[in-house]
Amino acid sequence: MAQVLEFKLPDLGEGLTEAEIVRWLVEVGDVVAVDQPVVEVETAKAMVEVPCPYGGVVTARFGEEGTELPVGSPLITVAVGAPVTDGSTDGSAAKSEGSGNVLVGYGTSEAPARRRRVRPGQGAPVASPAANGQAAVREVVEGPVPVISPLVRRLARENGLDLRELTGSGPDGLILRADVENALRSAAAQDKVAEPAPTAPPQTSAPVLGGIRVPLKGIRGAVADKLSRSRREIPDATCWVDADATELMRARTAMNAAGGPKISLLALLARICTAALARFPELNSTVDMAAREVVQFDHVHIGFAAQTERGLVVPVVRDAHARDAESLTAEFVRLTEAARTGGLTPGELTGGTFTLNNYGVFGVDGSTPIINHPEAAMLGVGRIIPKPWVHEGELAVRQVVQLSLTFDHRVCDGGTAGGFLRYVADCVEQPAVLLRTL
Template sequence: MSEQVFLLPDLGEGLTEAEIVEWRVAVGDTVTVDQSVVEVETAKAVVDVPCPYAGRVVALHGAAGETRPVGQPLITIAPADGGEPAGHATYREEERAGSGNVLIGYGTGHGAAGRRRRRPRLTVAPEPAPVPDSAPAPAPAPVAAASGPAAVPGGAVALVISPIVRRLAREHGIDPATLRGTGPGGVVRRADVEAALAGPAPAPRPTPVPDRLDAAPTGGADGPTAVGRVAVPVGEEDLVVPLTGVRRVIADKLSRSRREIPEVTIWVDADATALVETRRAINAATPDAPVSLLALLARICLSGLRRFPQLNARVDTEGQRIVQSRGVHLGIAAQTDRGLVVPVLRDAHLLTTRELAAALAGTTAAARAGTLPPARLTGGTFTLNNYGVFGVDGSTPIINHPEAALLGVGRIVDKPWVVDGQLAVRKVTQLSLTFDHRVCDGGVAGGFLRHVADCVEQPALLVANV
């Protein structure tokens, strides 16, 4: 064997593509087994991809900023001595065993041999041509995606490699079978779908193709019947920022939350003077293990969720049921250079306050550095959002779908406050609770928020619930 092509591995978590952030090597460089060769950004995290082969780099498939589908060529390695690339045989054994050496956090293996799928027999429309299972594929040839081929009248299928392409076509009412693929072997690529979108729409007279198109369904009472296109001009001085990677997932998730969840926000002002003093006393006693205000607020949230478990839930719309989680997997909203992410502390209810403080510090630091694996960014049951760090008092945040509630905390500032009938200056914060009205009514939501406010004002109440 001479050259060996390393394909972008399965990223897990339902991810089907990754954007190349930075190549760690160049053509002509010599690499070793498991050396990191490229940094990629998925929809959930930024990860380094190690190469399972050793040898000389002869080709890099894709430039920085380019999105590569899973299963497509990433890098080509040639042996320095003309033989099989070092690590090749070992890699094949590790792949069967799931060594975890290909992509940090995901693993090389794909499970037992019984889980592997045979390549389906595909024909490319409009000229059907069978592709045998045993037919060798050239290096850049695509691997059939799990979503399968698109059906074409007459028994043929359109070769569409990426679920992203299939979804894009479906959202815009385009049948992939009507497109002529420009990819290797006639594969319908994203560019082919976008070219069809940019084509002339049915109109009495020709219309110039706009710089950007926003799809909008049109139709009668029976539902959408066609896809209309509304031109949104983009000036030469406008800054166009594509929605890719984490930013795109954030946009999709927030849009879905607003579409599906009937949310309500309630709020209350609370005197946080005692909470600030409690934190100061804890840290003075044990300065080597400081506790943050966020950790104390997390402890208060956990106390509230123990008393009001209805908010530690999600709505299963397909099963028409509400699922209350037994454990609390606490999400912490964190602002990073790549956008807002919500890392999750698994089984937070089992942690002490000091353990919460340490976990929060390590998790938020890793989130801002972009080193959290995707598994740490999913599976939350309740979110705590400290938007007070931005210098604001209040907010009506969007629930982190599919969770049912989110507690927001504003900045803590000196304000006039009545204490025992006398006006005094106190540390005051605004607390807000945004909740899914399907899981509970105002009595439960108000009870939870009042309990949180009472614990903020009288931290001693926590002792009875810890």
């Protein structure tokens, strides 16, 4: 006799208390293996797949795509030990034991078993909660629509677009973002043509408020909370300096001309930061107000600001102090791609000790960024552009960049912050200064 077990949304760690259902990976009636991902959710930090610790037949799902669920809410129920009939004669059945692994991203290394269906009329009917709260028997399930990323699927869902009606322009009919955007534009144009002639607005006794209300949830909500907390708790100050980056740009060109993987400018700046933090460790720290202590770290985990379709995220390069420019470049590339596709894990978005913010990519020279709480400092880098500069006693056109350092005034005074920034500027102007720390 089958035993029905309930799997709840697990504790996602890092203070996360809720998640939004992006995409169900199983249907009611599917047979799932132990630790097989059953749903893709979006937290305030990342898009992750949630594996189920039970093996058996899915008997119910809770929550539609787009629904936010708090941690501890039911996700699915699984009939463990239920009879499975899929036309096979090998007598195989799903594993009935649970793995005990309920943290996001952690499961067995075995590949998920092939999903099978409990056919209508064979065994007990399988029900899922319907929209009106009553059980409904699902007999026919359509195959998944091939979509390039969950972000594209979400864009369609938020605009009421049925992906099954689209023909993808990607390989093998893959639906791309451009396909969804074109369909939305076409729908908007048709709606405009079909609009009736405007009529006079009804008279009201109270003014009608206009504008668009955007919920502060998901990544945007997390960013809002963190920035607000930083402003409340951290007495920050900012200092800045202009630097001649001509020699740094020449050094990078020479490195890349020598063959091998290309070295990014961000990697060189990160390497400069790790050398500067070794000299000024006060800025690689956090403040523990409960203990009234400044905690200096013995490692450097560099976060870097990355703008994505889902908002601003700060992926973290672990042990940046132990990496060379080539390794840093590779890790920046990997994390940037994961950020773009929404594939960063919560662990890759937390634990930073210092942040590097290259706002020059937005075409601006300077900024006074808000510190990424609970860190103690952030280096900002503006755009590098030709400017008149006095070089070796003569006026010349040089590649100039503005550097800014925002720091927690509780961990150090202006002398330390200025010394850090001056060292960074010296390394930008004379990359050979770094040879002392290699």
